[in-house]
Amino acid sequence: xxxxxxxxxxxxxxxxxxxxxxxxxxxxxxxxxxxxxxxxxxxxxxxxxxxxxxxxxxxxxxxxxxxxxxxxxxxxxxxxxxxxxxxxxxxxxxxxxxxxxxxxxxxxxxxxxxxxxxxxxxxxxxxxxxxxxxxxxxxxxxxxxxxxxxxxxxxxxxxxxxxxxxxxxxxxxxxxxxxxxxxxxxxxxxxxxxxxxxxxxxxxxxxxxxxxxxxxxxxxxxxxxxxxxxxxxxxxxxxxxxxxxxxxxxxxxxxxxxxxxxxxxxxxxxxxxxxxxxxxxxxxxxxxxxxxxxxxxxxxxxxxxxxxxxxxxxxxxxxxxxxxxxxxxxxxxxxxxxxxxxxxxxxxxxxxxxxxxxxxxxxxxxxxxxxxxxxxxxxxxxxxxxxxxxxxxxxxxxxxxxxxxxxxxxxxxxxxxxxxxxxxxxxxxxxxxxxxxxxxxxxxxxxxxxxxxxxxxxxxxxxxxxxxxxxxxxxxxxxxxxxxxxxxxxxxxx
Numbered sequence: 367x368x369x370x371x372x373x374x375x376x377x378x379x380x381x382x383x384x385x386x387x388x389x390x391x392x393x394x395x396x397x398x399x400x401x402x403x404x405x406x407x408x409x410x411x412x413x414x415x416x417x418x419x420x421x422x423x424x425x426x427x428x429x430x431x432x433x434x435x436x437x438x439x440x441x442x443x444x445x446x447x448x449x450x451x452x453x454x455x456x457x458x459x460x461x462x463x464x465x466x467x468x469x470x471x472x473x474x475x476x477x478x479x480x481x482x483x484x485x486x487x488x489x490x491x492x493x494x495x496x497x498x499x500x501x502x503x504x505x506x507x508x509x510x511x512x513x514x515x516x517x518x519x520x521x522x523x524x525x526x527x528x529x530x531x532x533x534x535x536x537x538x539x540x541x542x543x544x545x546x547x548x549x550x551x552x553x554x555x556x557x558x559x560x561x562x563x564x565x566x567x568x569x570x571x572x573x574x575x576x577x578x579x580x581x582x583x584x585x586x587x588x589x590x591x592x593x594x595x596x597x598x599x600x601x602x603x604x605x606x607x608x609x610x611x612x613x614x615x616x617x618x619x620x621x622x623x624x625x626x627x628x629x630x631x632x633x634x635x636x637x638x639x640x641x642x643x644x645x646x647x648x649x650x651x652x653x654x655x656x657x658x659x660x661x662x663x664x665x666x667x668x669x670x671x672x673x674x675x676x677x678x679x680x681x682x683x684x685x686x687x688x689x690x691x692x693x694x695x696x697x698x699x700x701x702x703x704x705x706x707x708x709x710x711x712x713x714x715x716x717x718x719x720x721x722x723x724x725x726x727x728x729x730x731x732x733x734x735x736x737x738x739x740x741x742x743x744x745x746x747x748x749x750x751x752x753x754x755x756x757x758x759x760x761x762x763x764x765x766x767x768x769x770x771x772x773x774x775x776x777x778x779x780x781x782x783x784x785x786x787x788x789x790x791x792x793x794x795x796x797x798x799x800x801x802x803x804x805x806x807x808x809x810x811x812x813x814x815x816x817x818x819x820x821x822x823x824x825x826x827x828x829x830x831x832x833x834x835x836x837x838x839x840x841x842x843x844x845x846x847x848x849x850x851x852x853x854x855x856x857x858x859x860x
Contacts, residue, residue, distance in 0.1 A: 379699075379707065387714055390694055393539035394530065395687035404546045404597070408553055408590045409676055413741050414563050415586055420665045422741060424501045425587050426672030427657055428508030431491060434649040435484045436516045439476040441645030442638035443469045443523045448784055449633065450531025451694045452851045455701025459532070464623040466528035466609070468630040469638075473520025485513035496662045507588040515595030522602040525609055530694050537605050545601035552596050555582055556589030637851070640792030641783060651799040652826075659807045659822030667819045670754045673741045674761035681726035685719045685773055689780030692716075696784030697851075705847040712781035712841065719773035727769030734759040757819070764823035771827075771834040778837040785846035794836050802829035 412421040446469045450462035488509050492502035526538045554562065554569070560578040562570035576582075585592065614620045656675070661668035692715035699708035730737070738758035742751060782791055803825050810821035817824070840846075 379702075379704070383710060383714055387691060387695065387711065387718070390530075390533050390535050391688050391691035391715070391718070393535040394690050395684045397535065397539040397542035397687065404549045404594070406676055406680070407546075407550050408594070409672065410741065411554055411557055412587055412590065414565055415557065420498070420501045420669070421504065421587055423661060423665055423668030423672050424504035425508055425590060426675065427492065427497060427501065427661055427668060428488070428505035428510075428587070428591075429512065430649070430653050430656055431488055431505065432485075432509040432512040432516070434646070434653045435481055435513065436519065437649040438642040438646030439473050439481075439516075439520050440523055441642030442476075442634060443473055443520055444527055444645075445469075445634060445638040445641055445783065445788070446524055446527035447531035447690065447693050448637065448697050448786055448851060450528050451533070451697030451784065452701035452786070454532060455698040456852045458852065460618045462528055462531060463609070463618050463620040464627060464630050465634060466524050467624050468627055469524035469527070469634055470521045471626050472631060472634060472638075473524055474517050477517030477520060481513050481516045485510045492657070495657045497657060497668070498665050501661075501665050501668065504587050508591045511588055511591035511595060515591075515598060518595065518598050518602065522598055522605075525602070525605045528609065529605055530690050531697065533694055533698070535691070535694075537608050541601045541604035544604060545597040548600045549593050549597035551576070551593075553590045553593030555580070556585050556592045557587070558589070559584030637786060637788055640788040644788070644792035644795040647796045648799050651803040651829075655803050655807060655822045655826055659811065659825075660819040663819045666750060666753050667757060669742075670738070670757035671761055671819065673738060673754075673758055674765055676741075677730060677737055677762065678765045681723055681730075681769060682772065682776075685723055685776050688715050688719045688722075689776045691780075692777055693780040693784035696781045700785050700847075700849075701852055708781075708785065708847075712778065715781070716774065716777045719777045720770055723769040723773035727766040730762040730766040730769070734762040737762065760820055761823055764820070764827055768827040768830040771831040774834040775830060775837055778834075778841045781841060782837065782846055786849040786851040787840070787846040790840060791837060794840075795833065798829055798833050798836065802832060 409422050409425060412425045415421045446462075446465045449465040450459075453459060453461045488506040489502065492505055497505065526541070529535060529537045551573075554566075554573040555577045558566075558570070558573055558577065559582050560574045561584055562573040562577075564570060566573065608614060609620050615622075656668075656671060660671040692712055695711040695715075696708040699705070699711065735755060738755050742754045742758075779791060782788070803822075806828060807822045807825035810817060810824060814821060
């Protein structure tokens with residue numbers, strides 16, 4: 367049964383649901399778009415590194431291999447928003463900073479114990495996956511640098527999730543946009559050094575001048591990773607400055623709660639490990655899909671797939687922003703004991719996500735050629751050019767097919783997370799991803815070899831559709847309404 371609080375009016379109820387949703391989702395979507403633009407820019411810059419179609423695919427594979435490992439820690443950290451928003455809804459917002467600090471310490475520990483050792487295994491992973499040797503070397507260099515900077519990434523995400531939970535997403539937006547601008551300049555400088563290609567025009571000339579003055583040498587794709595890590599540092603400075611500032615400290619004691627707390631870590635772990643397992647396991651399966659089922663057919667397949675994946679991110683990341691907003695709103699109203707309002711906000715977010723994803727799917731289906739041309743204009747041979755266009759068209763059509771399902775899955779996953787319902791969705795994601803993406807992809811590959819890399823895309827589309835249906839039924843069951851996250855003083859929530 368639903369629970370109530372002694373002070374349900376502490377957070378307030380906005381009588382205008384759409385206004386409330388847009389106030390939180392707007393800056394969040396802008397922040398997510400900024401992150402997407404960052405990777406979009408990096409891949410566009412990579413396409414200017416040379417005439418061989420290996421650089422974009424190498425960057426994509428290296429980024430995915432690193433994110434597969436980072437994602438578990440990231441999943442654990444995301445539940446900071448749930449604890450923060452529910453405590454705010456219950457009139458206990460001063461408890462939020464302790465969750466942010468302890469999530470940050472969990473992230474740093476995860477980085478030291480697991481991510482750093484993992485970074486040295488990337489060459490063997492790509493070799494085992496059958497990735498072309500030159501592309502594997504570049505991908506390993508890129509992914510390794512991202513992993514070396516991953517402790518900073520997880521530390522940053524912990525405080526971002528705090529501000530999402532407090533419904534102050536504009537702070538994260540400003541940090542994300544600033545970091546994106548920094549990444550554009552830093553990535554170009556470290557990628558090209560003083561020899562930026564003429565195809566970049568005035569931007570290339572400015573890049574060369576900056577690199578020359580700083581005596582930065584050309585690093586290729588690896589330079590993009592250096593730029594991303596440095597931009598992440600820029601991204602951390604803004605929210606951390608606000609978090610530790612005098613106003614936040616007076617209101618919520620943000621400075622005094624920095625010490626590691628076993629109680630808070632247990633709470634974060636209890637709710638966060640299923641979320642981390644869901645994120646991490648899903649990324650392992652997606653990594654298998656992109657690196658083995660697709661990239662195993664050659665660098666052209668890898669490059670075309672990562673271009674399609676980049677466009678998929680343009681639809682995916684703004685919808686993640688809506689999902690984050692839904693998490694914060696559901697958490698707030700659950701903390702107030704108003705499951706009815708939490709449910710209304712979830713349906714509102716779902717409508718917004720489905721409309722946006724539907725538009726993106728239509729664009730992918732109708733305009734595949736110009737979308738692909740943006741990334742392959744530098745390819746020199748007609749044979750490579752046409753092969754990339756043909757593969758990209760198929761991949762974008764497959765992406766278009768599951769856009770609506772993806773919108774449903776992401777939004778309802780965020781709603782369930784806001785309510786604290788993470789265990790069952792996490793287990794379901796594990797089972798479905800392995801059975802459909804991996805098992806289904808291998809089965810299609812064996813039974814219909816003529817499909818080549820399309821077998822993986824078909825399996826991925828099936829997985830997203832089935833997951834969306836499961837999460838819809840889970841949400842409709844209403845079991846999430848009885849979950850309690852806000853704990854009484856001195857006791858850990860069950």
